[in-house]
Amino acid sequence: MRGLSGQGVLVSGGTSGIGLAAARRFLEEGCRVFVTGHEAEPLEQALEELGDAGELAGGLLLDVRDHEAVCTVIDAADEACDGLTVLANNAGIARRTPFLQIDGDDWREVLEVNLTGMFTVGQAFARKLVAGDRTGAIVNMASTNALGGEEDYAHYNASKGGVLQLTRSMAVELGGHGIRVNALCPGYIDTPLNTGIAGGMGPGFADRYARERIPLGRVGRTDEVAAAYAFLASDEASFVHGTTLVVDGGQLAVM
Numbered sequence: 001m002r003g004l005s006g007q008g009v010l011v012s013g014g015t016s017g018i019g020l021a022a023a024r025r026f027l028e029e030g031c032r033v034f035v036t037g038h039e040a041e042p043l044e045q046a047l048e049e050l051g052d053a054g055e056l057a058g059g060l061l062l063d064v065r066d067h068e069a070v071c072t073v074i075d076a077a078d079e080a081c082d083g084l085t086v087l088a089n090n091a092g093i094a095r096r097t098p099f100l101q102i103d104g105d106d107w108r109e110v111l112e113v114n115l116t117g118m119f120t121v122g123q124a125f126a127r128k129l130v131a132g133d134r135t136g137a138i139v140n141m142a143s144t145n146a147l148g149g150e151e152d153y154a155h156y157n158a159s160k161g162g163v164l165q166l167t168r169s170m171a172v173e174l175g176g177h178g179i180r181v182n183a184l185c186p187g188y189i190d191t192p193l194n195t196g197i198a199g200g201m202g203p204g205f206a207d208r209y210a211r212e213r214i215p216l217g218r219v220g221r222t223d224e225v226a227a228a229y230a231f232l233a234s235d236e237a238s239f240v241h242g243t244t245l246v247v248d249g250g251q252l253a254v255m
Helices: 017-028 042-051 067-080 104-131 153-178 191-201 205-213 222-233
Strands: 006-012 034-038 055-061 084-087 134-141 178-185 246-247
Touching: 006 017, 006 067, 006 178, 017 034, 017 042, 017 222, 034 042, 034 067, 034 246, 042 055, 055 067, 067 104, 084 104, 084 222, 104 134, 104 153, 104 178, 134 153, 134 222, 178 222, 191 205, 222 246
Parallel strands: 006 034, 006 084, 034 055, 084 134, 134 178, 178 246
Antiparallel strands: none
């Protein structure tokens, strides 16, 4: 993508699934990439895998709910990348629980990781750019669940809906600083997280879901979402700001 080579990129939640694919894609684009993850072993594995793909700047463990830790990691990533300019604000979790069974702890954890964590990382990143008088791009990870209410995911749906409004608000305030902010809304993507959830839905769930709900007839690949990350961060999207890009194989087009 035009304008990505040499950019300093932070990928939060970059140790598996879409985040790992995004880190790989940014490396292929010639970026300096720094990744974070919540668990030590997946982070170590991701760093080993990504190390041969390009100019990997490093990675650290991070709980995006911890404001002090977020600021520390932003500083470390900025130094390692010789100046951050792109944030793939990707960290998130999902739980499948019927609305009547969600307890307060589950509700708070999903909202704290998916929404408050996205705010915390995005704010710290934006503050770093503004303090350094740098322009850049932030891409927040939302979901098609932000655009419709899927059963058994009330906490997840609410968190991702909040991400869209957060994205719009960030765009309104950060545009004057030359920081573009957009969101991605993937549909059903083949990730370890979704595989784990599908395992409790019976054999062949993913194939049935694709046949019944996705016009292209298959689930998405992580590299397809990574390509959207790269596009929104690149100069190809230089006038794309405050909006969402849906990557769902036509799922939302179904009545």
